[in-house]
Amino acid sequence: MPTVVVMDVSLSMTRPVSIEGSEEYQRKHLAAHGLTMLFEHMATNYKLEFTALVVFSSLWELMVPFTRDYNTLQEALSNMDDYDKTCLESALVGVCNIVQQEWGGAIPCQVVLVTDGCLGIGRGSLRHSLATHSQRSESNRFPLPFPFPSKLYIMCMANLEELQSTDSLDCLERLIDLNNGEGQIFTIDGPLCLKNVQSMFGKLIDLAYTPFHAVLKCGHLTADVQVFPRPEPFVVDEEIDPIPKVINTDAKENPYGEDDNKSPFPLQPKNKRSYAQNVTVWIKPSGLQTDVQKILRNARKLPEKTQTFYKELNRLRKAALAFGFLDLLKGVADMLERECTLLPDTAHPDAAFQLTHAAQQLKLASTGTSEYTGSLALGRSHVMSIHVEYYGRKLKPPVHSYISELAADPPAPAKCAETVAPAELTA
Numbered sequence: 001m002p003t004v005v006v007m008d009v010s011l012s013m014t015r016p017v018s019i020e021g022s023e024e025y026q027r028k029h030l031a032a033h034g035l036t037m038l039f040e041h042m043a044t045n046y047k048l049e050f051t052a053l054v055v056f057s058s059l060w061e062l063m064v065p066f067t068r069d070y071n072t073l074q075e076a077l078s079n080m081d082d083y084d085k086t087c088l089e090s091a092l093v094g095v096c097n098i099v100q101q102e103w104g105g106a107i108p109c110q111v112v113l114v115t116d117g118c119l120g121i122g123r124g125s126l127r128h129s130l131a132t133h134s135q136r137s138e139s140n141r142f143p144l145p146f147p148f149p150s151k152l153y154i155m156c157m158a159n160l161e162e163l164q165s166t167d168s169l170d171c172l173e174r175l176i177d178l179n180n181g182e183g184q185i186f187t188i189d190g191p192l193c194l195k196n197v198q199s200m201f202g203k204l205i206d207l208a209y210t211p212f213h214a215v216l217k218c219g220h221l222t223a224d225v226q227v228f229p230r231p232e233p234f235v236v237d238e239e240i241d242p243i244p245k246v247i248n249t250d251a252k253e254n255p256y257g258e259d260d261n262k263s264p265f266p267l268q269p270k271n272k273r274s275y276a277q278n279v280t281v282w283i284k285p286s287g288l289q290t291d292v293q294k295i296l297r298n299a300r301k302l303p304e305k306t307q308t309f310y311k312e313l314n315r316l317r318k319a320a321l322a323f324g325f326l327d328l329l330k331g332v333a334d335m336l337e338r339e340c341t342l343l344p345d346t347a348h349p350d351a352a353f354q355l356t357h358a359a360q361q362l363k364l365a366s367t368g369t370s371e372y373t374g375s376l377a378l379g380r381s382h383v384m385s386i387h388v389e390y391y392g393r394k395l396k397p398p399v400h401s402y403i404s405e406l407a408a409d410p411p412a413p414a415k416c417a418e419t420v421a422p423a424e425l426t427a
Contacts, residue, residue, distance in 0.1 A: 001108050001229045002050040002066060003042075004095050005035060005073075008115035010057040010086040013157070015116070017192045025194075027157040031114045032077040033194055034155065034201040038112070038209070043070035045211050046228060052098060057083035058124065060094035066102055086120035088113075088175075089129045092143040099148055108149040108229070110208060111183075116157040117168040126171050133178075144178035152176060152183030153204055157197075160187045280319035291316050292332060299339050302351035313358055317365060329366035333359040 013028040042049065050066040053076050063076045091113070099109050119126040133142050146152075154172050156163060163169040169185070176183045186204055188196045212230040216223045282288045295316060298309035320328045336359040340352050 001110055002052070002099070002103060003110045003112060004052050004054060004099060005038075006054045006056060006060075006091050006095060006111060006113045007031065007035070007063075007077075007080065008057070008086060008091075008113075009055045009080050009083050010118070010120075011082060011084060012086060012116050012118040014082050027116050027192070028080070028082075030192060030194065030197045031155070031157050032080075034197045035077055035114065036074055037198055037201050038205065039070045039073050041205055041209060046209065049228070052102075053077075054091065054094055054098065055080055056087065056091035056094065058085050058087045058090065059083075060091045062094070062098060065098075085122075085124075086115070086118050086126075087124040088115070088120070088126045089124065089143065092146075096143050096146060099146070099150075103148070105148045108151075109146075110229075111146070111150055111152045112155060112204070113152065114155045114157070117163050117172070119168055119171055126175075127167070130171060130174055142178065144175060145180050145182075150179065150182060151208065152179045153208065154183070154185045155200065155204065156185065156187045157192070158188065159190065159192065163187060280315060282319070282323070288328075292335070295332065296335060296339065299336060299351075299355060302354050303348055306354060309354070310358070313362075317362065321365060326366045326368050329362045333362035333366065336362070 014026050017025045017027060050068060051073060052066045053064040053073055055061050055063050064073050095111055129142060136142060172185050186200050188200050190196050212227040214225050214227060216225045294312045298305040298312060302309060336355045340355040343352055
C-alpha cells in the first residue's frame, strides 16, 4: 500500500518551540524529526512499499515522487523552504492528482498529513473550503473523499489544548468525516518536545505500520509470512450464516461414480480461452532468434519440409505484420535469398524456386502498403499459389519465362484465404 506524506511548509510551521537545555526549535523541525522516525521504521519493515513526499502552503509541490529509497526522502526533509499561508484544499487536490496518475483509482493509499493545526486565512483557508462545500458544482468539488480507497492520518504539531482553543480540531475532524470516516487525528500529549513527537509518531506506527507476522500452513509445510497492510478486524453478523448448510448442484449423476472411482477434477472448460492459444512472443531476443532459425532449418531441407517451412514462415509473417515489424520481413527475405545462392549443385530445383517465391512475398509485405498489410490484419490476406510443371531435372521453358515475369510484376493478393500458400509442384 503506497503512502503519501504531505508536509505543511507555511509560515506558521516556523513558530519557535522552546526546549529546555537545547537550542531553539521550530515546529517544522519537530515534524521533520517525527517523519525521519517514520521513514527509518518503513525502511526496516516495509522495504518494498512506495512513499512520496509533498510539501504545501498556498500551493503544493511534489518533492520526491513515489520511491523505495528512504534516504532520498530523509534528505528532502532537510531541504524544505518556508513559504506563505496555509491552504489545505490545494494540498489535498495535489494528493488526488499524484495518486491517480501513478496508481489509478483502485489501489488503496495512506495519506499522512503533517501540519500545526493552523487553517489559513481568507479565501482558500480550510474554514472557507468547508463553508462552501455544499455549494460547489461537480467540476469544482472538494477533494474529499479521495477518489481511491484511502486512510487519512493527520499529525498535528500542537497539543490538544492548543487546538481546542480555536475551531481547528473541529475542522480537522470534519476532514476525516468527509473521507468516509477513514483516518484519525493525532496530537502531541503534553508540551511540544522531541520525546512527545516521537511518542505521537509511534502511535501512528502502531496503528498503520506495524508488521503483521503470521504462519502460512499447507499440510505439513509451514512458512513465516508478513502481511501488509494489516488485516482489519471485522464483526460477523450472527443472523447470517457464512457457511451454507445445503449446496444445490445441477449434476444429473454423481461425478465420482457409484464406486467413487471417477474424479471430476480437473474441470475442463467448455470454451477455449484466449490466453490458452499459442501466440508468438518476442519479449526476449532469444524468442525471435529461435523462430528465424526454424525457418532457415526447414529451408535447407526443402522440398521435403515444404509444409513445415511455410507454416513457420506464415506464423512469423503474421506476427511481424501485427507488431509492425516490417524490417524483420525484409531481413528474413534477404536470408532466404542468400540460402538460395548457397544451395549445392545436387539440391532439388524446387528448393530454389520455393525460396525465391517466399522471399518475394516477404518483400512485398515489408513495403508496409495497405494492399499487403491492411487486409492481413483482418485475416483475409492471401498470396496466390503458382502452378509449376516439372520434367526430370529442368523446368518447362514457358514456366521459366513466367517466373521472370512474376519477379518483374508480382500478382495482386486475393482476399479470401489467410496465409502465404506454397508454390505447387506437379511432377
